[in-house]
Every structure is written in structure tokens, then in C-alpha cells.
Amino acid sequence: MAKKQIEPPVPADMMPQHIAIIMDGNGRWAKKRGMPRTFGHVQGAKTFHKLLRHAREIGVKYMSFYAFSTENWKRPDDEVHALMNLFRQYVKLAYKYFDDRVRVVLLGDKQDFEPDLQKMFTDLEHDTGEFEKMTAGIAANYGSRREITDAAKRIARLVQDGKLQPDDITEELFAQHLYTAGMPDVDLMIRPGGEQRLSNFLLWQCAYAEFYFCDTLFPDFNGDELDKAIVEFARRTRRFGGL
Ligand code: IPE
Ligand code: IPE
Ligand code: MG
Numbered sequence: 620m621a622k623k624q625i626e627p628p629v630p631a632d633m634m635p636q637h638i639a640i641i642m643d644g645n646g647r648w649a650k651k652r653g654m655p656r657t658f659g660h661v662q663g664a665k666t667f668h669k670l671l672r673h674a675r676e677i678g679v680k681y682m683s684f685y686a687f688s689t690e691n692w693k694r695p696d697d698e699v700h701a702l703m704n705l706f707r708q709y710v711k712l713a714y715k716y717f718d719d720r721v722r723v724v725l726l727g728d729k730q731d732f733e734p735d736l737q738k739m740f741t742d743l744e745h746d747t748g749e750f751e752k753m754t755a756g757i758a759a760n761y762g763s764r765r766e767i768t769d770a771a772k773r774i775a776r777l778v779q780d781g782k783l784q785p786d787d788i789t790e791e792l793f794a795q796h797l798y799t800a801g802m803p804d805v806d807l808m809i810r811p812g813g814e815q816r817l818s819n820f821l822l823w824q825c826a827y828a829e830f831y832f833c834d835t836l837f838p839d840f841n842g843d844e845l846d847k848a849i850v851e852f853a854r855r856t857r858r859f860g861g862l
Contacts, residue, residue: 627677628846633853635806637681638674638845639756639821639828642667644812644836651836657701662838664705668712673842675719675753677849681802682755683726685820689762692731703736706759710739713747720752726798727761728769754802761798763822770796799824807831807852811840829855 627634642663649659667684674682687702713723725744729737740759773796777783794800805821805828813834817825831848833840 625673625676625842628849629853631678634678635829635849635852637683637803637805637824638679638807638809638849639683639685639805639825640670640840641685641808641810641812641818641820642837642840643685643810643814643818645838647812648836648838656698659838660698660702660705664709666838666840668709670840670842670845671721671755672716672719673845675721677842677846680753682753683758683799683802683805683821684756685758685761685818687727687759687761688819689728689760689765690819692760703733706732706736707739710736710743713743717747720750721747722750722754723747724754724756724798724802726756726758726766728765729760731760756799756802758820761820763817763819766797767823794823797823804828807848809833809845809848811835811837811844827857827859829857 645659645663646656647659648662649656652658667686671682671684686706691702692699713721723743725740729740732740770793774783774788774793778785778788799821802824804826805824808817808821808825808828809831810816811833813832813836815832821828829852831851833844833848835844
């Protein structure tokens with residue numbers, strides 16, 4: 620039987636180019652079921668994978684997933700450890716889905732990961748680097764303030780070395796030093812899980828993003844929920860400061 624084609628929820632010209640999602644609520648989802656928080660992360664990871672494939676099917680070109688923040692290291696060791704192992708598992712899984720032609724870009728500072736995981740991420744970025752169907756940004760050890768500070772440092776060094784003049788520093792040049800270099804600004808920022816905050820995610824890139832919050836805990840956030848957010852996005856009027 621032929622595979623059922625998934626229809627985009629809105630016409631192609633009304634689709635957001637870049638969607639970002641804060642994958643929040645895994646712990647509470649598990650707690651509600653009397654299970655350990657790590658079980659919520661296992662379910663959340665499954666949801667992530669389904670959502671990524673759904674987004675690809677409906678023609679989303681860029682999607683960034685907040686998986687682990689620079690602040691999340693504060694969590695208990697066993698939870699952090701479980702999350703690191705999920706990263707390992709899903710990097711391996713990505714190789715089984717090569718036919719999907721999804722380019723993976725790691726948003727975050729790899730240096731704080733164990734050496735084997737650093738290498739896995741670097742290899743995956745390299746091995747998917749030419750894929751053109753969709754770009755998936757995986758925000759792991761991501762913090763927007765760290766990203767912006769690091770960009771400033773790198774630019775300062777270029778100036779110090781005489782490779783750049785202070786007046787050469789434009790918004791475009793600055794953006795090229797962020798992890799999201801080459802990706803468009805975020806059009807639609809989604810946060811499931813009931814909280815209404817950014818938690819240090821893509822502060823620069825969200826300057827004119829539309830925000831969508833919902834109470835669904837991330838493990839339950841499925842393709843239909845994503846479609847709903849996109850339909851709501853398409854209803855909004857964006858002015859970018861104009862009239
Ligand atoms: C989001 O779910 C996943 C990560 C931050 C790694 P949480 O773990 O924050 O789940 P809640 O918010 O405690 O329910
Ligand atoms: C944001 O969720 C980070 C990720 C989803 C990866 P948190 O659960 O860490 O955010 P706060 O602590 O509620 O702001
Ligand atoms: Mg949370």
C-alpha cells in the first residue's frame with residue numbers, strides 16, 4: 620500500500636521558514652504517570668523524532684529543537700547522564716534515516732560534552748552537511764547568552780588581529796558568528812509544557828518571531844499540535860515595525 624501523503628496545514632507561501640521549539644514538560648509528563656523523570660525524556664525523544672519527520676513531510680525548511688540548555692547541567696547527575704545517552708542513541712538513529720536527507724546542525728558548545736559524544740556530533744554534522752530537504756538545529760548545551768558572548772569574543776579577536784574594522788561589524792556579520800549562521804531568523808517559536816518564557820533560547824534570532832504557547836506536555840505534542848501552531852501563525856499579521 621502506498622504511504623499516505625501528509626498535507627501541509629497551510630499553503631506553502633504561508634508556512635514559517637524557521638520554526639523553533641522548546642521541548643519542555645518531559646519530567647512532569649512522567650511524574651503524572653508515577654514514572655521517573657528520565658522516562659519522560661525517553662518519551663520526549665520519541666516525540667522529537669516523530670515531530671522532525673512530520674515537519675519535513677509538510678515542507679518546513681528549518682526547525683530548531685531545544686534539547687539541553689547550558690543551565691540544565693545543574694540537574695542531578697543521573698538525569699544528565701540519561702540525557703547524554705539519549706543523545707548518543709539518537710545520533711546513531713540519524714544514520715538509519717539518511718534517506719530523509721535532513722541536515723543536522725548542532726546549536727551549542729560541544730566542548731562540554733564527553734569526547735565520544737563530541738565526535739559523534741561533529742561526524743553527524745559533517746555526514747549530513749550536504750542534505751537539502753530540511754535543516755534540523757539541535758540545541759544541546761545551548762545558551763543564547765553564551766552564544767552571543769562567544770560571537771562577540773570571536774569578532775573582537777578578528778578586530779585585534781587587524782582582519783576586521785569595528786565599522787565592519789553589522790547585524791549580518793554578527794549573525795554569521797552565531798551557531799545559526801546561514802539559517803534564517805525564527806518565524807515561529809513554540810513552547811509546549813505550560814511555561815511562557817524563552818529560558819535563554821535564541822534571543823537574537825527571535826527578534827521578530829511569533830510566539831505560540833500551549834499546555835500540552837512535550838511528549839504529547841504531536842504532528843497535529845504542530846499543524847495547529849502553524850495555522851495560528853498563518854493567521855497573525857506581522858509588521859516588523861512598519862504599518
Ligand atoms: C524538558 O523537559 C527537557 C529538558 C530540559 C532536558 P523538563 O525536564 O524540563 O520537564 P519538566 O519541565 O521538568 O516537566
Ligand atoms: C528549557 O526548559 C530547556 C529545554 C527544554 C531544553 P527548562 O525546563 O530547563 O526551563 P525552565 O527551567 O523551566 O526555565
Ligand atoms: Mg522544564
